Amino acid sequence: MKAVALTRYLPIDDPASLVDVELPMPEPGEHDLLVRVEAVSVNPVDTKVRSPKPQVEAQPKVLGYDAAGVVESVGASVEGFRPGDRVYYAGDVTRAGSNAQYQAVDARLVGHAPTSIELADAAALPLTTLTAWELLFQRMPFDSERGGEGKTLLIIGGAGGVGSMAIQLARRAGFSVIATASRDETAAWCQTMGAQHVINHREPLAPQLKALGMSQVDAVLNLADTDRYWETVGELIAPLGHVGLIVEPAGALRIGDPYKAKAVGIHWEMMFTRSRFKTADQAEQGRILDRVAALIDAGELRGTRTETLTPIHAANLREAHRRLESGTTVGKLVLAGW
Secondary structure, three states: OEEEEEEEEOOOOOOOOOEEEEOOOOOOOOOEEEEEEEEEEOOHHHHHHHOOEEEEEEEEEEOOOOEEEEEEEEOOOOOOOOOOOEEEEOOOOOOOOOOEOEEEEEHHHEEEOOOOOOHHHHHOOHHHHHHHHHHHHHHOOOOOOOOOOOOEEEEEOOOOHHHHHHHHHHHHOOOEEEEEOOOHHHHHHHHHHOOOEEEOOOOOHHHHHHHOOOOOEEEEEEOOOHHHHHHHHHHHEEEEEEEEEOOOOOOOOOOOOOOOOOOOEEEEOOOOHHHHOOOOOOHHHHHHHHHHHHHHHOOOOOOOEEEEEOOOOHHHHHHHHHHHHHOOOOOEEEEEOO
16 A cells, blocks of 8 residues: 655655655554545644654654544444444554555544545544543533633634634633734634634733733633743633643743642643553544534534645655644645545
8 A cells, every 4th residue: 555654754854754655554453443544634743753863663654643534444343333434533643644545543533524524624623623622621621512601711822723623612612712823814714713812922912911801811722832831821820720731841840829829720631642541531532523523514613624735645745744844834734635
């Protein structure tokens, strides 16, 4: 089968950073689906895993942590899926990724794709949707239906993939959402996703919130830079508020006042925790994706694909990584077709 892989960890401008290869068909286990991959999307985790390091792989390593496709076969212990089903998923960072024509993936991590959108649109959703949903509604103590009513939520980095879904999910849950963006096009995108207010994260946040009549917020999702906004978030968060984080800090954070004085809840989200540690509730990810598919088909959520490269091959994946590393992408970039 065709695949895109690496053996060395190189800068993305090096043609050897991602290469086209031919690999054997994967052999699915008893809990797995064998999926014919039709579309994939790129996320920061792809570029982080690929980033330069001295390690050399003895065998080609396939990256890719978002996919949509069609089930080819099901393992002996799999329930709820059959060949021909359209599916979408983010997979497992400890296994071979989705940048291949066929992938074996644990069925418990997989959802049935929305029926109202193309598979290319479905491929843009899993990792960012799971990250936003788990952070807001499972790590932080908010109900997915009405848990945000009467509360304000600040989302730092609203135009990225996770931010795009977090805005939508938070609005649906009843939050008043303030998103941050630094360019006209990203500000417009945040508004399209449903943010009631957009402020500039390259400028001091407190005066901008004050101009909106807010001195503090009930919750914050810092999706951009944990270190840079740590002190600012500590000042802006309300007593007994909640802060959600997905980016590991570069240095040591001082977790004292005002966080301690305000008894602020600090919540970490890592979408691959369930699959990496084989937690007892792995199937929750499949259930979340099924729920989101129903909301998309009902018109309550929308897709986040903004651009598509075709076909799926090394040159296009290198270009996708390059754009993601530039920090200028809006929404999600998808690759479709072989």
